[in-house]
Amino acid sequence: MNAHQFLSVGVAAMMIVAGCGSSEKTHDQPSTALLSSPSQTPLPQRHPPQAPEDVPPEEPHSAELLKRRTEKYAQEMRQQMEQHAAPPRQQPESPANPPATAPAPQPRQTPPTAQVPPAPPAPPALPASPVPSAEANQPAVTPQPPSSPAPTGSADANSPAAVPQTRELTTPPPATPADALMAKLAQRIRDNPRDVASHLDYQLLRFVQNESVPDLSALASLPAEDRELVSAVMDGLSNFRSTLRSDNNMLLSRKVKPLLDLSDRLRTQTDLTIGAIALCTKVEGFGIYDAIEPARFAAGREHPAIIYCQIENFASQFNEQKQWETRLTMESVLYTESGLNVWSDKTTPIVDRSRQRRHDFFVVRMVRIPANLTIGRYLLKVTLVDQQASRVAEATLPIQVVAQ
Numbered sequence: 001m002n003a004h005q006f007l008s009v010g011v012a013a014m015m016i017v018a019g020c021g022s023s024e025k026t027h028d029q030p031s032t033a034l035l036s037s038p039s040q041t042p043l044p045q046r047h048p049p050q051a052p053e054d055v056p057p058e059e060p061h062s063a064e065l066l067k068r069r070t071e072k073y074a075q076e077m078r079q080q081m082e083q084h085a086a087p088p089r090q091q092p093e094s095p096a097n098p099p100a101t102a103p104a105p106q107p108r109q110t111p112p113t114a115q116v117p118p119a120p121p122a123p124p125a126l127p128a129s130p131v132p133s134a135e136a137n138q139p140a141v142t143p144q145p146p147s148s149p150a151p152t153g154s155a156d157a158n159s160p161a162a163v164p165q166t167r168e169l170t171t172p173p174p175a176t177p178a179d180a181l182m183a184k185l186a187q188r189i190r191d192n193p194r195d196v197a198s199h200l201d202y203q204l205l206r207f208v209q210n211e212s213v214p215d216l217s218a219l220a221s222l223p224a225e226d227r228e229l230v231s232a233v234m235d236g237l238s239n240f241r242s243t244l245r246s247d248n249n250m251l252l253s254r255k256v257k258p259l260l261d262l263s264d265r266l267r268t269q270t271d272l273t274i275g276a277i278a279l280c281t282k283v284e285g286f287g288i289y290d291a292i293e294p295a296r297f298a299a300g301r302e303h304p305a306i307i308y309c310q311i312e313n314f315a316s317q318f319n320e321q322k323q324w325e326t327r328l329t330m331e332s333v334l335y336t337e338s339g340l341n342v343w344s345d346k347t348t349p350i351v352d353r354s355r356q357r358r359h360d361f362f363v364v365r366m367v368r369i370p371a372n373l374t375i376g377r378y379l380l381k382v383t384l385v386d387q388q389a390s391r392v393a394e395a396t397l398p399i400q401v402v403a404q
Contacts, residue, residue, distance in 0.1 A: 181205060193221035196230065203234050213238060229269055236262025264357060268315045272391035276310035277382060279397065283308050286360040295380075295397065298404045303369040307332060309382055310362045315389035319353070326352040327387035330365055334399070335379045342378070343370055373401045 185202040192198065199219055207213045214234040219227045239258035243250070282290040289308050297303045309330070316324040328350040334343040350363050363384070380397040 178205070178209065189218065189221075194223070194226075196222065196226045199226075200230055200233070203230060207234060207237060225269065229266070232262060232265045232269065236265070264359070267313050268389060270313045272314060272384065272386045272389065272393040273312045274309050274382065274384060274393045274395035275312045276308070277395045277397050278308045279380070279399075280306040280308045280364075282306070283364050286310070286362050295399045296402055297369050297373075297399065299373060299375050299401045300371055300404060302371045305367055305369060307365040307367055307380075307382060308362065309364075309384065309395070311384060311393070312361075313391075314361055315386055315391075316357055317388055321353075323353045323355055324357045326350075326358065326361065328352075328363065329385045329387065330363060331383045332365065332367060333381050333383075334369075335381060337377050337379070342373065369399070375401050375403055 182205055185198060185205060188195065188198045189202060199222060202218060203213050203215065206215060214231045216231070219230060222230070236258055239261070243255060243258050278289060278291040279295050280289040280291050283306055287310070292305060311328070314326055314328070316326045319325045329347050330350055331347045332345040333341055335341055345365070345367055348365060352358070352361070378399040378401065380399050382395050382397070384393045
């Protein structure tokens with residue numbers, strides 16, 4: 001039986017006794033004999049003196065008085081059981097907070113005029129064990145929330161609280177083979193800034209790692225021609241990969257178009273050359289002409305002829321009219337075997353525009369072999385200059401003047 005059940009039974013018994021005492025009309029035995037003090041000490045029997053016949057007898061104890069005493073006894077018992085069941089509260093011992101004993105429980109009938117000084121509220125997060133006095137000057141530790149476990153170990157008890165760091169913040173990720181190769185190529189470029197092969201390897205590694213290429217800042221140490229060469233290769237590869245990713249089922253002609261554009265761009269970076277040269281009587285198109293073979297002319301008279309030049313590696317630029325434009329100049333000179341200039345044709349500008357970029361390009365020039373040439377061997381030299389790329393190409397053709 002717990003304390004509450006015991007208290008309920010005692011109160012019920014007292015109420016039954018109080019009801020029986022109120023129904024009795026005689027007062028031979030005083031009702032206070034049923035009460036006992038909290039220490040269970042019986043009260044002595046009190047026999048009221050016999051009143052004289054002329055004095056009216058005392059009125060017996062009423063039920064209201066017995067009820068009040070029963071309630072008082074029940075209240076005292078409840079306080080004693082609460083005092084016995086409540087655990088003593090321990091306060092930390094320190095010079096700043098000396099140990100204090102728990103105050104004795106006060107009865108509930110304390111007069112309202114009595115002023116009791118309020119006890120200082122104890123923080124709910126303080127540990128039950130006393131804190132050593134040597135830690136009085138240590139920095140305060142922010143209490144942990146109830147859900148997080150308290151740190152253990154005497155080594156960390158006096159340390160300030162710190163936010164724990166994860167492994168990702170404290171330990172760098174391990175280096176991959178690609179990172180090691182990237183660092184190796186970067187070091188090679190620093191050692192030799194004009195090494196085109198190292199620059200190309202560096203750009204290709206960035207291309208495999210899906211980074212932006214070409215990296216012009218890394219190519220700044222190369223000469224202009226080498227820088228343009230590496231940039232053209234990386235642009236072509238990037239366009240080729242983008243085309244394949246957009247539609248893998250497209251026609252082959254569309255797949256290889258970025259590579260053909262790369263070829264055209266690289267062709268403009270090479271030397272301007274004259275692929276074929278001939279003196280002709282008729283020219284119908286690229287590679288279609290009637291050549292004078294052998295190039296023999298009778299002395300003493302003028303001979304008309306067409307100079308046909310097939311040009312390779314020329315430059316073309318996309319102009320404001322959305323056309324591909326090529327600008328060249330052509331000059332023809334006739335030399336003797338000893339190197340004497342006997343005839344020349346003035347420099348002629350050549351401008352070609354086309355909506356599609358030309359891959360087969362040729363120029364023709366109508367000339368007249370003079371009649372005052374003496375019999376002998378001559379050398380016709382043709383010079384072409386690419387105005388946009390600032391490149392020069394030269395070619396020679398042997399000519400023979402014979403007697404009639």
